[in-house]
Amino acid sequence: MSVTELTIESLATGGDGVGRADGLVVFVPRAAPGDLVEVDLRVQGRVGRGHLTRVLRAGPSRVEARCAHYATPDRCGGCQWQHVGIDAQRQAKAQIVRDAFARIAKRDVPLPTVAGGEPWRYRRTLTLAIRREAGRTWAGLRAFDDPEAVFDLADCEITDLRVVETWREILRAERSLPAGPRLRGTVRFLDGRALFTLEGGEEWPAIDPFLQAVPSVAAVWWQGEGKRRRLVADRRAAATPGASFVQVNEDLATAVQDHTIQLALGYSPRRIIDAYSGSGDVAVRLQAAGVQVAAVELDEEASAFAASRLTAPSRAIVARVEDMLPRLLPADVVILNPPRAGVDARVAATLSAAMPRPSAIIYVSCDPATLARDVARLEGWTVRSLKCFDLFPQTAHIETVCELVPAVA
Numbered sequence: 129m130s131v132t133e134l135t136i137e138s139l140a141t142g143g144d145g146v147g148r149a150d151g152l153v154v155f156v157p158r159a160a161p162g163d164l165v166e167v168d169l170r171v172q173g174r175v176g177r178g179h180l181t182r183v184l185r186a187g188p189s190r191v192e193a194r195c196a197h198y199a200t201p202d203r204c205g206g207c208q209w210q211h212v213g214i215d216a217q218r219q220a221k222a223q224i225v226r227d228a229f230a231r232i233a234k235r236d237v238p239l240p241t242v243a244g245g246e247p248w249r250y251r252r253t254l255t256l257a258i259r260r261e262a263g264r265t266w267a268g269l270r271a272f273d274d275p276e277a278v279f280d281l282a283d284c285e286i287t288d289l290r291v292v293e294t295w296r297e298i299l300r301a302e303r304s305l306p307a308g309p310r311l312r313g314t315v316r317f318l319d320g321r322a323l324f325t326l327e328g329g330e331e332w333p334a335i336d337p338f339l340q341a342v343p344s345v346a347a348v349w350w351q352g353e354g355k356r357r358r359l360v361a362d363r364r365a366a367a368t369p370g371a372s373f374v375q376v377n378e379d380l381a382t383a384v385q386d387h388t389i390q391l392a393l394g395y396s397p398r399r400i401i402d403a404y405s406g407s408g409d410v411a412v413r414l415q416a417a418g419v420q421v422a423a424v425e426l427d428e429e430a431s432a433f434a435a436s437r438l439t440a441p442s443r444a445i446v447a448r449v450e451d452m453l454p455r456l457l458p459a460d461v462v463i464l465n466p467p468r469a470g471v472d473a474r475v476a477a478t479l480s481a482a483m484p485r486p487s488a489i490i491y492v493s494c495d496p497a498t499l500a501r502d503v504a505r506l507e508g509w510t511v512r513s514l515k516c517f518d519l520f521p522q523t524a525h526i527e528t529v530c531e532l533v534p535a536v537a
Contacts, residue, residue, distance in 0.1 A: 132169040132178070136161055136187065139220040141228070141497065143208030143524035147178075154178045157272060160212045161220070162187020179273075189216035194248070195285040197269070202279040205272030207286065207522040218242040218518055221526040225496045225516055232500035240514040240528070243383055247521035251287040251376045252318070256295065258302075258311035258328075265302045267295065267313070286522050291315050294322040294344050301341035304334040306352070321346035321364065328353060335360060377519040384517050384527055388463060388490055389413055391513070391531050395487040397460035403449040403475070404465045408434025415442045422456050424449050450474040457482050464491045470498030476505035488512070489532040494519075499528055510535045 134147035136159045145159025149169060154176035159165050164185040167178030183190070193199060193210035209217050222242050229237045256267040257278045268281035283292055294315045298305075305311060306329025314325045324345045330353050332338075339348070339361050346364045351357035375381035388410060392400060397419055402411045405423035407430040414421050421442040425431040428446050435444035445452055449464075450472040462479065464471055470493070479489060489509060493499035503511065513531040520526070 130169050131166060131181070133164065133166050133184065134178070136163040136165060138223070139209070139212070139524070141224050141524065149176060152176045156180055157208070158211055159183075160187045160190040161216060163190060189213045195283070197279065197281065197284075202268075203271040203273060203277075204269050204279070205275075206269045206284065208272070208524045210285075210522050214244070214247045214521060217521065218244055221518065221524075222516055224524075225499075225514065225526060225528055228496035228500040229503070229511075232497060233504040235500075235503065235511060237511055237514055240516045242516040242518055242526075243380070244518040244521065245377070245380050245383075248285055249288055250379070250521065251284070252291060252378055253314060253316040253376045254284060254287045254291050254295065255312065255314040256281060258305070258313055260309045265299070267299055288317055290322065291317050294324070294342075297342050297344055298324065301338050304338035304341060306330070306332045306350075323347045323349075325349040325351075325357070327351045327357075332360070339363075375519065380517050380519045380527070384492060384519070384529060385410055385413070387515060387517075387529050388465075388492055389417075391488070391490050391529070392461045392463060393417055393419075395461050397487070399459045400461045400463060401453065401456050401459045402463045402465075403453065403471075404467070405434060405444070405463075406430050406465070408437055408444060410463065410465075411442065411444070412437045415439070422459070424452050424456070448472075450478075453478050458484050458486070460487050462486050462489045464489060464502075466493070466498075468495045468498065470495065470502045473505060476502055479509070480505070480507040485534045487533070491530040491532065493528045493530065494525065496526065496528060499530060503530065503532065506532060508535050509533065 132149045134149045134154060136145035136147045138146045138161055140146045144155040144157050147154050156167055156178040158180050163183055165180055166182040166184055167180055170177045189212050191213050197204040198210045222240050226237055226239050229235045258267045259278050266280040268279045271277040308329045311328035316323045322344050332350055348361040349357050350360045399420045400414055402421055402423045405411050405425045408423050411421040411423035411434060415438060423434050423444045424447055426448055431444045431446045438444055453475055509532040512533045515529050517527040
């Protein structure tokens, strides 16, 4: 390890600042574009990893982090860019998407626009590790440079205060949680109600005292060691799929939906396949516009909720997209909204070979690298438009909606 000075040129996927030392590319966490920094440099293969020791000269985009947990000693890994101004964050995200297409898909695309909203208090879900040691219980996030270091979280500046307060209520009732040194919990705020999912522990004998101590929690799911997740308490009048995936940023998630639906309806479709459809929000809105929708989702709880809101000939199907897609084609438009890992290679192969081709594929992605990889696999398709949405300010994550149309021969 050696001490080196370098200038940060850009921000990389994952959030590190990028500079060069004697031609070696160096990745430096918590560095901002334009910073002149001193780092402890370690060479790993063909790249360098730098531990920031001092900012010798701050770049124009560097700002003071708002959250006390972001700095030493906690070094929270939940955010990567609180030290970077919001405009610079969004510029970096657009460039990361464009670079991914150039590097992985070998396609030159215009720099996408980035739609943004409120940069603080936007999260409606928060997952924390719960730790017990030496008679003490705490819950928190992990240090960015030490995944075993879980600090005691007092507040999370990007999370809705209602979620934070529900977590405080849960921790005041920690004696009623299952025994064990390590648990993991998630609080979601959905439809104005707090929902709690707990993982870990072998038995939960004090579930009733826990419920009495946390009146703000409307429903509880528990996944014990080696067991399937199950709903153990429900104080809601109507059951929504609260344990399934929901976007953390409600306002921007609606904007993504609006844009996706607008693109799809622009092709005057009669039949749409909504793949990785979740609880069916997009499918329901498309059905209301007069479109027949096949909503494909593997999560049984989410699919059941979608089915309760769709009417024939629209339908919700519990299946893997790669298995069901060939049976559902042809369709006028295909919407893909996969998890971070992207689509199975068989999905791209099916759409590449489809005849007649859909008029468009609308691909909603939370990972530029897997989006670019999957677009590269889609032979005979070209990018018509790209738009990014900053669902996760203060972090390096970005949501992208990619519109693809058949290539002109």
